[in-house]
Amino acid sequence: MTDLAIVTEKLVRRFGALTAVDNVDLRVTAGQFFGFLGPNGAGKSTTIKMLTGLLAPTSGRMQLLGLDFSSHTLEVKRQIGVVPEGMGLFERLTGVEYLHFVGRMYGLDRATTLKRTGDLLEFMQLADRPKSMIADYSHGMQKKLALAAAVIHAPRILFLDEPFEGVDALAAGALKALLGRMTARGVTIFLTSHVLEIVERLCSHVGIIHQGRLVAQGSIEELRAGIAGKEGNKTTLEQIFLSIVGQSGAERAQIEELSWLT
Amino acid sequence: MADVAQPIGILKQISLIAGLRWRLLHNNLRKKQSRLDLIGLIVLSLFAAAVVLGLSFAFFAGAYDFASTGKAGLLALLFWAIFLWWQVFPIVVAGFGVSFEFRTLLRFPLSFGAFYIMGLAYGLADFTSLAAVCWLLSIVIGASAASLTLLPALLIVTAPFVLFNVTLERLLGSWLERLLARRRSREIFFAAFILLMVSLQLLGPLLNRYENSAAPWAARLLPYFAYFPASLAGRGVGSASLGDFRGLLLDACGISLYAVFFGILLWLRFAAQYRGEELAESPAPQRPITRAELKPESRADALGLLSPQVAAVIRKEFRYLLRNGFAALLLFLPPILVLALISQAASFRFAGSKTGFSSEFFFPGLVAYIILILMAPAYNSFAYEGNGVQTYFTAPVRFREVMLGKNLVQVCLILTELVLCVIAFSYRVRLPLAPIFAATLAAIVFTVVGQLSIANWSSLSFPRKLAFGQVHGQRQSGMAVLVAFGAQILLFGISSLVLGLGRWTGDRWLPAKAFALLAAAAVGGYVASLDALTAYAEKKKEGLIEALCR
Numbered sequence: 001m002t003d004l005a006i007v008t009e010k011l012v013r014r015f016g017a018l019t020a021v022d023n024v025d026l027r028v029t030a031g032q033f034f035g036f037l038g039p040n041g042a043g044k045s046t047t048i049k050m051l052t053g054l055l056a057p058t059s060g061r062m063q064l065l066g067l068d069f070s071s072h073t074l075e076v077k078r079q080i081g082v083v084p085e086g087m088g089l090f091e092r093l094t095g096v097e098y099l100h101f102v103g104r105m106y107g108l109d110r111a112t113t114l115k116r117t118g119d120l121l122e123f124m125q126l127a128d129r130p131k132s133m134i135a136d137y138s139h140g141m142q143k144k145l146a147l148a149a150a151v152i153h154a155p156r157i158l159f160l161d162e163p164f165e166g167v168d169a170l171a172a173g174a175l176k177a178l179l180g181r182m183t184a185r186g187v188t189i190f191l192t193s194h195v196l197e198i199v200e201r202l203c204s205h206v207g208i209i210h211q212g213r214l215v216a217q218g219s220i221e222e223l224r225a226g227i228a229g230k231e232g233n234k235t236t237l238e239q240i241f242l243s244i245v246g247q248s249g250a251e252r253a254q255i256e257e258l259s260w261l262t
Numbered sequence: 263m264a265d266v267a268q269p270i271g272i273l274k275q276i277s278l279i280a281g282l283r284w285r286l287l288h289n290n291l292r293k294k295q296s297r298l299d300l301i302g303l304i305v306l307s308l309f310a311a312a313v314v315l316g317l318s319f320a321f322f323a324g325a326y327d328f329a330s331t332g333k334a335g336l337l338a339l340l341f342w343a344i345f346l347w348w349q350v351f352p353i354v355v356a357g358f359g360v361s362f363e364f365r366t367l368l369r370f371p372l373s374f375g376a377f378y379i380m381g382l383a384y385g386l387a388d389f390t391s392l393a394a395v396c397w398l399l400s401i402v403i404g405a406s407a408a409s410l411t412l413l414p415a416l417l418i419v420t421a422p423f424v425l426f427n428v429t430l431e432r433l434l435g436s437w438l439e440r441l442l443a444r445r446r447s448r449e450i451f452f453a454a455f456i457l458l459m460v461s462l463q464l465l466g467p468l469l470n471r472y473e474n475s476a477a478p479w480a481a482r483l484l485p486y487f488a489y490f491p492a493s494l495a496g497r498g499v500g501s502a503s504l505g506d507f508r509g510l511l512l513d514a515c516g517i518s519l520y521a522v523f524f525g526i527l528l529w530l531r532f533a534a535q536y537r538g539e540e541l542a543e544s545p546a547p548q549r550p551i552t553r554a555e556l557k558p559e560s561r562a563d564a565l566g567l568l569s570p571q572v573a574a575v576i577r578k579e580f581r582y583l584l585r586n587g588f589a590a591l592l593l594f595l596p597p598i599l600v601l602a603l604i605s606q607a608a609s610f611r612f613a614g615s616k617t618g619f620s621s622e623f624f625f626p627g628l629v630a631y632i633i634l635i636l637m638a639p640a641y642n643s644f645a646y647e648g649n650g651v652q653t654y655f656t657a658p659v660r661f662r663e664v665m666l667g668k669n670l671v672q673v674c675l676i677l678t679e680l681v682l683c684v685i686a687f688s689y690r691v692r693l694p695l696a697p698i699f700a701a702t703l704a705a706i707v708f709t710v711v712g713q714l715s716i717a718n719w720s721s722l723s724f725p726r727k728l729a730f731g732q733v734h735g736q737r738q739s740g741m742a743v744l745v746a747f748g749a750q751i752l753l754f755g756i757s758s759l760v761l762g763l764g765r766w767t768g769d770r771w772l773p774a775k776a777f778a779l780l781a782a783a784a785v786g787g788y789v790a791s792l793d794a795l796t797a798y799a800e801k802k803k804e805g806l807i808e809a810l811c812r
Contacts, residue, residue: 054655055804077658086811090578090650092585097578104574105657110563133585149653 004066005030005157005188006051011060013046020046022212023060028205030065030156031186033179035193035203039245043212044192045085045161051190052082052159065156078106081155083163087146091135095126095145098134099152106153113152120148123178125171139166147175151182158182160191164198176202200237210245275376314393318400325404329412334503338496340401341423345492348394348427352435374536381436381532386428398424405499415502418514419495426491426521433528436535491517568670571659575667582646583671593675596632600683604690625687625694626702626761630754632683633709636676640717641746643668644810645728651810661799662792669714676710697770701761704777709753711784715791720745722795722802725809756780 006028013021021043028034038044049055051062053073062069064076082088090098096117103113121127124144126137134142143166150158158179164172179189179202193199199206200220208216208223216223223240321340328336368377386395398420406413441447487493494513501509565573583593644651654664684693693699724742760780764773799806 052656054652054807056800074658074660077656080656082652082656084649084652084656086649086652088649088652088656090582090653091648092582092646093578097581101574101578102653102657104570105653105659107570107658109570 003030004028005032005064006034006190007061007063008047008051009061009063011047011050011062012058013043013050013055014058019212021050021057021209024209024212024214026207026214027217028188028190028207030188031183032188032205033183033203034188034190035199035206036190036209037192037196037199037206037241038209042209042245044209047209048159048161048190048192049084052080052084053077054084078153079155080157080159081150081153082159083143083146083150083161084159085161087142089134089142089146089149092133094131094133095121095137095148096130098145099149102149103152108153116152120152123174124148125174140168140171143167144171144175151178155187157188157190160189162193163191164193164195196236196238196241206237208241208244216244275372279380310389310393314396317393318396321397321400322404322407325401326408329405329408329503332503333500334405334409334412335496335500337401337405337499338493340397341492341495342487342490344394344397344401345427345490347397348390348431349434351390352388352431353438368536368538374533377536378529378532381432381528382428384432391428391431394427395424409503412499412503415499415510418510419498419517422514422517422521423491423495426517426524429521429524429528433524433531436528436531489516491520569663571657571663572667572670575664576671579668579671583675586646593636593679596635596679597682597686600628600632600686601690604687624691625698626705626757628683628687629680629702629706630709630757632679633676633706633713634750634754636679637672637710637713637717637750638746640669640672640714641720641742641749642724642726642728643672643717643721644725644806647810648727649811651807655803655807661796664799665718665792665795669718672714673710676706680706695770697764697774700771701764701773701777704774704781705757705760707781708777708784709757711781711788712753713749715784715788716745716749718791718795719798722799722806725806727810727812 004027006026008024008026011021011024011026012019024043024047026047036044036047046055050057051064051069053069053076065079067076069076090101093101099117099120100113103116104110108116118127124147126141126145126148129137134145137145143163147160147163150160163175163179167175183189191199191203203220205219206217206223207214216226218226220237220240223244224235321344324340325337328334328340386392402413402416402420405416441451488497494516498510498513498517501507501513563573565576568576639645654661687693694702720742724745726742757777760773760776763776764770
């Protein structure tokens with residue numbers, strides 16, 4: 001199946017006795033805007049780290065764009081872009097220098113790197129402070145720069161770990177538009193976010209991971225249909241998510257006990 | 263309906279904060295490393311107590327001598343010594359110590375009175391102040407033992423002198439804290455500090471040269487020091503010893519005025535902090551100044567012969583080096599130290615040179631010294647990467663290219679420094695004989711390239727994150743230091759053996775030939791190690807990322 005951008009088979013990652021990712025079988029079609037959801041500690045970041053080469057799986061297979069990751073690592077990396085957890089920025093470079101560095105690391109020639117650097121800085125509204133070091137950028141600016149670096153080589157798959165966190169509404173709008181255009185041109189986007197409203201608005205498909213296991217995968221309509229059959233009128237992604245992952249009853253009981261607070 | 267928190271008294275607030283400090287210390291000791299640190303602290307405290315006690319006897323003896331010989335006015339010298347200690351020592355150690363930022367307590371309903379008292383209490387509770395108070399007590403006891411009638415006068419001047427010193431020390435500390443809160447000023451501070459330390463090396467030669475011409479200048483400045491608190495304190499006691507109580511009171515008032523003046527300034531500083539002064543790292547939002555102009559570069563790429571990835575790493579490494587005030591400054595150290603060493607060694611007399619010392623051993627020794635200093639950072643070469651290290655693993659790049667880029671920068675630096683040092687050496691002494699020079703050059707290749715292979719392995723195996731331009735709380739990985747130490751002993755041991763062999767056999771060119779062979783082997787080993795390191799980096803990437811992205 002060549003139109004599958006991301007395929008994992010029985011992907012496992014253990015940290016000592018803890019199994020962070022447990023036999024995950026992901027299927028993401030090329031051009032999909034895929035949201036990867038899960039509660040804190042569910043295994044989202046571990047999965048995305050394995051898919052981007054930051055973490056080696058304990059067992060299982062990963063195929064990206066039809067290439068086996070372990071045997072075609074460099075070929076795969078050339079075609080993916082990543083905004084990792086922590087953004088992976090070299091904070092003592094300026095924005096221009098950093099984009100130039102990343103462009104060259106991806107093998108772009110100098111002229112192309114320079115042109116794309118200018119375009120991206122302009123688009124991300126970061127061109128105003130050419131001499132500022134990244135360490136002096138605000139969190140939102142760093143996020144935009146990390147995204148610019150992830151797309152400078154025009155990747156075919158884009159992995160984004162919480163891309164909208166700390167980004168102002170104006171910039172978020174521009175980013176969403178950019179990501180929308182990229183998917184329209186066949187780029188696959190794989191993102192994690194805690195803001196379910198954003199995922200619902202942007203993503204066509206989602207995967208939900210809970211305690212290391214992939215508990216749901218499909219288009220939002222498919223998931224909605226599945227839940228509606230069982231529990232009635234569950235319409236929003238948040239309701240779908242909560243019904244699949246389950247809201248802790250103990251949490252509710254504890255809130256009731258804090259009667260002095262209200 | 264929520265409860266409303268009731269205000270509590272100053273003493274209760276202070277006792278709560280003292281309890282918090284104790285709890286933090288107690289919990290911190292749960293870590294093995296902290297327990298080891300505590301043992302170290304106890305050993306250090308015992309050593310410090312011995313020093314303080316020893317100096318207390320010295321102050322006692324000095325005060326006794328001055329008071330008993332009718333020179334009570336000279337007590338000013340002792341007060342000056344204590345004043346300088348009290349004000350300068352905290353500044354010297356400011357960047358290195360771990361401090362509790364009591365300003366963080368401002369989120370609680372803490373009264374300004376409690377805040378001010380806490381601030382002053384912090385000033386009295388540190389080692390510097392405790393030592394100074396011990397020495398002041400020694401002066402009081404020593405002078406009183408010589409002449410009991412001086413006791414009231416000593417107490418009258420010592421009390422405001424203590425208050426003045428605590429207040430000024432807290433004021434300077436508070437300003438320093440504000441200064442060090444910003445990265446750029448912190449880097450400048452440490453740069454100035456290192457320069458000062460390096461300058462001390464040149465103090466001896468300077469004093470020798472300008473001793474006679476500087477003395478009249480110093481003598482002319484002396485009268486102006488009479489109006490400083492330490493001089494006033496000494497003069498007050500001197501006046502009392504002559505029965506001039508008006509003079510004593512005037513001098514005591516003078517010291518008190520200083521205390522009040524700095525007390526007001528400190529009050530204003532603390533008030534600014536209490537209001538919520540911003541000490542953040544990031545600069546305030548600013549208007550756009552210029553727009554980036556990215557013109558296509560017409561000139562040829564200076565690193566065009568290298569792969570784009572290696573060239574990118576080299577450029578990045580150079581930028582990092584130049585922006586890391588502390589690391590960049592270390593580059594100036596070797597040539598300056600070489601000059602200082604040559605200047606100081608000028609007094610030695612060896613045969614066969616303009617200035618009288620032999621280059622046969624001095625030259626290889628100097629080169630070894632420079633390599634020793636400059637190679638140290640290579641053993642933890644990812645120290646300043648931070649989150650950026652992830653890029654090396656997400657980008658389509660083999661780790662051998664990253665290592666190669668980093669190593670080339672290292673080699674360039676060493677070569678530049680060596681050339682500078684060779685120029686300095688040949689200017690002050692002369693170039694060594696051809697066999698020694700050739701042997702040293704080959705030995706450089708052998709020791710540097712040999713170390714690079716080991717250092718690359720060490721960087722991947724024992725990474726430790728270090729903060730940019732900062733010395734505060736910075737510590738290399740113990741294992742990396744050990745590996746560096748072992749590698750340097752091994753390689754310099756082999757080098758010494760080869761040099762000794764040349765001397766023993768009488769073949770002057772033997773060391774050069776042997777080092778050439780060793781250098782070739784080291785280069786071959788290095789090239790072979792690069793691919794192995796790529797695989798090793800894959801294996802170690804999790805530890806590397808975890809250590810650097812914390």
